[in-house]
Amino acid sequence: MRTFPGIDLNVCVKLISMLGFLFWGCSSSQKISTNNTTSSFSNPEYSLTYLIHGDANYLYHENGKDHKADEEALNDALDIARNANSGEVFIFHLKPERKILGLFPKKDRHYYHFVGGKLQEEGRYSPSDGGFSKEGLIYNELAAPTTRRNFLFYFGHEIPTFKDQHYHSSQPKQIFNTKVFSDHISKFSSSFDLTILATCNNGNPKMLHALDGKTDFVIASPQNLHLSYLSLEKLSLLEEDPTIDTKLLADSIAENSFSTLSSKLQTMVTVGVYDLSSINDYSGKLATEYDNYLENVSAKPRFTDNIDCASISELEIFLRSSGVKLYFSPPAFGRKASISSHSGWGCKE
Numbered sequence: 001m002r003t004f005p006g007i008d009l010n011v012c013v014k015l016i017s018m019l020g021f022l023f024w025g026c027s028s029s030q031k032i033s034t035n036n037t038t039s040s041f042s043n044p045e046y047s048l049t050y051l052i053h054g055d056a057n058y059l060y061h062e063n064g065k066d067h068k069a070d071e072e073a074l075n076d077a078l079d080i081a082r083n084a085n086s087g088e089v090f091i092f093h094l095k096p097e098r099k100i101l102g103l104f105p106k107k108d109r110h111y112y113h114f115v116g117g118k119l120q121e122e123g124r125y126s127p128s129d130g131g132f133s134k135e136g137l138i139y140n141e142l143a144a145p146t147t148r149r150n151f152l153f154y155f156g157h158e159i160p161t162f163k164d165q166h167y168h169s170s171q172p173k174q175i176f177n178t179k180v181f182s183d184h185i186s187k188f189s190s191s192f193d194l195t196i197l198a199t200c201n202n203g204n205p206k207m208l209h210a211l212d213g214k215t216d217f218v219i220a221s222p223q224n225l226h227l228s229y230l231s232l233e234k235l236s237l238l239e240e241d242p243t244i245d246t247k248l249l250a251d252s253i254a255e256n257s258f259s260t261l262s263s264k265l266q267t268m269v270t271v272g273v274y275d276l277s278s279i280n281d282y283s284g285k286l287a288t289e290y291d292n293y294l295e296n297v298s299a300k301p302r303f304t305d306n307i308d309c310a311s312i313s314e315l316e317i318f319l320r321s322s323g324v325k326l327y328f329s330p331p332a333f334g335r336k337a338s339i340s341s342h343s344g345w346g347c348k349e
Contacts, residue, residue: 042144042145043144043145043146043147043148044086044087044088044115044116044144044147044148045086045087045147045148045149045238045242046084046086046087046088046147046148046149046150046151046238046242047087047088047089047090047143047144047147047149047150047151047189048080048081048084048087048088048089048090048151048153048235049089049090049092049139049150049151049152049153049188049189050073050077050089050090050091050092050153050155051092051094051132051135051152051153051154051155051156052070052073052074052077052091052092052093052094052155052156053070053094053154053155053156053157054070054071054093054094054095054096055094055095055096055097055167055168055169055170055171056156056157056167056168056169057169058070058071058157058227060226060227060228062228062264067227067228069155069227069228069229070093070095070155070156072228072229073155073198073229074091074093076232077089077091077153077232078091078112080232080233080235081112081114081117081119082114082117083117083236083239084114084116084117084235084238084239085116085117085239086116086238086239086242087116087238087239087242088113088114088115088116088143088144088147089112089113089114089115090111090112090113090114090138090139090142090143090188091111091112091114092109092110092111092132092135092138093109093110093111094109094127094156094168095108095109095110096108096168096169096170097109097126097127097168097170097171098170106126107124107125107126108124108126109124109125109126109127109134110122110123110124111123111124111125111135111138113142115144120142121142123138125138127171127174129174129175130167130168130171130174130175130176130180131175131176131180131181131183131184132184132185132187132188133184133187135187135188136184136187136188137187139187139188140187148242149193149242150188150189150191150192150193151192151193151194151195151196151235152185152188152189152192152194152195152196152215153195153196153198153232154181154195154196154197154198154199155198155199155229156198156199157199157200158199158200158201158202159176159177159178159181159197159199159202159207160176160177160178161177161178161201161204161206161207161294161348162177162294163175163177163179165177178206178207178210179210181207181210182207182210182211182214185214185215186214190214191213191214191215191216192214192215192216193215193216193217193246194215194216194217194218194219194246194249194250195211195214195215195217195218195219196218196219196220196230196232196253197218197219197220197221198225198229198230199220199221199225200221200223200224200225200305200306201221201222201223201224201225201305201306201346202220202221202346203218203220203221203222203223203270203272203274203344203345203346204222204290204306204309204345204346204347204348205283205286205287205289205290205309205315205345205347206287206290206291207220208220208274208276208279208283208287209283209284209286209287210287211276212276212280212283212284213276215276216246216275216276216277217246217247217250217273217274217275217276218272218273218274218276219250219253219254219257219271219272219273219274220272220274221270221271221272221346222270222272222306222308222309222326222342222343222344222345222346223268223270223305223306223307223308223342223346224267224268224270224305224306225261225270226261226265226267226269228261228264230253230254230257230261230271231253231256231257231260232253233256234249234252234253234256235249235253237249237252247273247275250273251273251325254271254272254273254325254327255327257271257327258271258327258329262329266331266332266333267331267332268328268329268330268331268336268339269327269328269329270326270327270328270342270344270346271326271327271328272324272325272326272327272344273324273325273326274323274324274344275323275324275325276323277323278322278323279320279322279323279324282318282320282322285318286315286318286319286345289314289315289318290309290315290347292314293312293314293315293347294348297348297349304348304349306346306347306348306349307346307347307348307349308342308343308345308346308347309343309345309346309347310342310343310345312347312349315347319343319345321343321344324343324344324345325344326342326343326344328341328342328344
């Protein structure tokens with residue numbers, strides 16, 4: 001073997017291997033595995049898209065045990081995907097983005113694509129912005145040509161109302177807020193039957209108006225939501241009847257989620273179902289007045305709990321009950337324990 005003075009051959013081999021790994025890691029995406037057993041149908045009855053945010057602190061404690069909310073949501077989504085025999089399921093786990101040597105993206109985000117209950121593809125990727133541009137590209141590359149019904153689920157911390165707040169821990173300069181969210185979900189579908197926001201405080205005038213025309217129904221909490229999230233086990237109704245009425249499905253999911261949360265929590269529980277076709281005759285004006293109100297909110301803390309919009313005199317006159325169904329229980333103790341009702345609309349104080 002030929003050698004060169006002053007050069008350690010073993011070091012050279014290690015450097016070449018490292019460079020090869022780095023260039024491989026910088027490719028646009030990394031396909032981890034492909035299931036060769038393709039589904040027997042090309043036009044699923046329905047499509048479920050999960051966006052599970054994990055680029056923040058999602059640790060919570062319950063019954064003396066530590067739980068990671070995003071990982072639990074991922075496991076639940078995988079269980080539902082494996083049982084979605086009539087559907088197509090995309091799961092995007094938006095994990096923190098790390099870099100190799102501080103330069104090269106490590107592709108920490110993870111996607112799964114199921115059709116007919118079978119895993120078709122699994123891969124890793126890096127985000128291209130603070131929204132869902134890369135997720136949208138992956139979705140459109142793999143999605144079935146036609147799907148009769150489309151459903152979107154977002155799990156994470158509150159989607160910010162204010163424009164100047166950080167959201168992704170590993171990418172603090174990337175912008176993510178109500179507008180980015182409402183704009184970017186169109187990368188998956190022009191319209192959804194149902195959108196579920198398993199987040200705190202997003203049952204608010206600004207978010208619901210932003211989603212008008214993009215989804216028929218929304219399930220969201222107008223106030224705080226425990227990190228154990230909303231339960232989606234009632235999605236099994238789609239398997240029993242893929243043509244099930246969307247309002248009936250939304251009510252079943254919301255009622256089941258409320259029952260699960262209120263049985264184990266002593267804090268306030270609010271789960272709202274919003275029929276956007278019924279609220280759009282007043283949601284625009286309400287959102288405008290809410291924007292005006294927010295201009296005078298001097299403190300803009302991150303992730304603070306909403307209050308009932310009905311308690312804000314400037315907004316109370318614009319509230320309506322039509323199109324809103326709220327599952328509500330007051331806290332078991334404290335100054336709000338005596339509250340007997342809620343408008344279903346949450347606002348910053």
